[in-house]
Amino acid sequence: CSRNxxxxxxxxxxxQSPQLMTQISLIRPIxxxxxxxxxxxxxxxxxxxIDKEIASKMSQLKKMPNERALLSMLVTxxxxxxxxxxxxxxxxGHDIQVLLTRCVEHKVRMWSKFGRNRRTDLxxxxxxxxxKDWAIAEAISGRLLCxxxxxxxEHLSETTYSLTNLAK
Numbered sequence: 708c709s710r711n712x713x714x715x716x717x718x719x720x721x722x723q724s725p726q727l728m729t730q731i732s733l734i735r736p737i738x739x740x741x742x743x744x745x746x747x748x749x750x751x752x753x754x755x756x757i758d759k760e761i762a763s764k765m766s767q768l769k770k771m772p773n774e775r776a777l778l779s780m781l782v783t784x785x786x787x788x789x790x791x792x793x794x795x796x797x798x799x800g801h802d803i804q805v806l807l808t809r810c811v812e813h814k815v816r817m818w819s820k821f822g823r824n825r826r827t828d829l830x831x832x833x834x835x836x837x838x839k840d841w842a843i844a845e846a847i848s849g850r851l852l853c854x855x856x857x858x859x860x861e862h863l864s865e866t867t868y869s870l871t872n873l874a875k
Contacts, residue, residue: 731781733768733769733777734753736751753770757770775813778806782815782818785821786820789823791850791851793853794852798853799854800857803821807846808832814829819846822847823848824849859873
């Protein structure tokens with residue numbers, strides 16, 4: 708192929724990529740109502756005006772009633788998208804481990820969709836604990852993990868590798 712036709716193909720493919728990109732943002736309520744004796748009771752609640760804010764400014768944001776529902780939706784969406792690459796900042800050292808641990812804690816049977824090996828049996832609660840890189844690698848097998856925190860440490864000389872600092 709000539710240089711001009713290759714650059715046109717690349718430009719055309721790049722121009723289409725935003726149409727192929729999707730995202731979801733999931734939230735759940737965090738705090739429960741405190742009773743008069745300081746004990747948490749009742750249902751966790753969202754702020755009163757959140758529905759109006761979501762409708763007007765954040766159409767990709769979805770409210771989930773609890774953490775188990777949030778994790779189930781996230782894992783289902785990863786399974787539907789079936790990405791080759793998972794990207795995150797400090798994903799290997801923290802995020803993937805937390806997500807997998809919380810899936811086990813809440814008995815989310817689809818936890819294995821973080822990788823491509825389908826398993827329905829839940830590992831024990833300490834399976835993904837700190838220092839068990841082999842368990843995390845096994846759980847996400849079949850997908851590549853791009854960790855911008857680790858990549859920045861390899862390629863840049865900075866004093867801090869926070870996402871805020873790297874963006875500056």
